[in-house]
Amino acid sequence: MxxxxxxxxxxxxxxxxxxxxxxxxxxxxxxxxxxxxxxxASLPDVLDNADGLQTVAEALKVTGVATAFKGRASYTLLAPEDDAFAAAGDPDNKLMAPGDHTALAALIKDHILPGRVTPRDINAAIDASPDGQVTMSSLGGEELTFTRSGKTITVTAPDGSGAQFDGEPVIGGSSIAIPITSVLNQA
Structure with missing residues (x-):
């Protein structure tokens, strides 16, 4: 900057x-x-300097998914924190290893929503929902479900993996990253 x-x-x-x-x-x-x-600055550029989001920043770059954030379109990245990637485990470091990043790109796309959606927007949608949950489709085609318990928003993937929103969103360009505590769709 x-x-x-x-x-x-x-x-x-x-x-x-x-x-x-x-x-x-x-x-x-x-x-x-x-x-x-x-x-x-675009969201991937801002994430380069965001504490605890270095792994997802690197994943955006090595997969080429970062280029989507450099255009005019808006996206919401549910950004697993570095600890979440570590907890998900990748003992052979296959996802970040040089070469074919198809699996990592698919995983990242499962964490991206079209449009800029803030935690406040999701809270409002949950409040307006008759069953207290909201479902949104990721760029990877997964139906992610958002619920709230107290002040904590949880996102759940179809495979049952879930994560909580954790910390302040990071804004870059026309997009936003919401830090989350776990990696979705780990299977």
Missing amino acids: RKAPLTLTLISSAALALAACSGHSAQVALAAAQQAATAP
């Missing part, structure tokens, strides 16, 4: 130098450079 003012200054200086040479096209380049430099 600290690099943004320096980056903007360097880009602006270069664009201004071009403007002296080429007029209107340089002004367009300057406007585009300023817009790019001031654009909010």
Whole structure:
């Protein structure tokens, strides 16, 4: 984040130098450079610096799923904390090992909801639901069920695995990550 003012200054200086040479096209380049430099960081970029979410940040990168968060679409990532990945176990580190990341990509997509949905939105939907639960489809096609006990929201996958919301959401670009205590669909 600290690099943004320096980056903007360097880009602006270069664009201004071009403007002296080429007029209107340089002004367009300057406007585009300023817009790019001031654009909010994407969710994967923000997760790089979020405490306890390094494993999911790395998983987004190695699978290529991170590119989905760099566009204009909004998503909600139910982000398993580092401890959740450790507890899920991957003794041979197969999911993060170089090579085919198909299984990891599928696992990550099971944790992504289309659209930006906050914990407050989910709370409101649960309150409005006659049975106290809300079901949403993940990008992986899984039907995730959200319930609440007291102030704790729990998400449950079809295989019975579940996790609780844990901590403040992380916002990046037009998307949001909600830290959760477990990895869903571990089977």
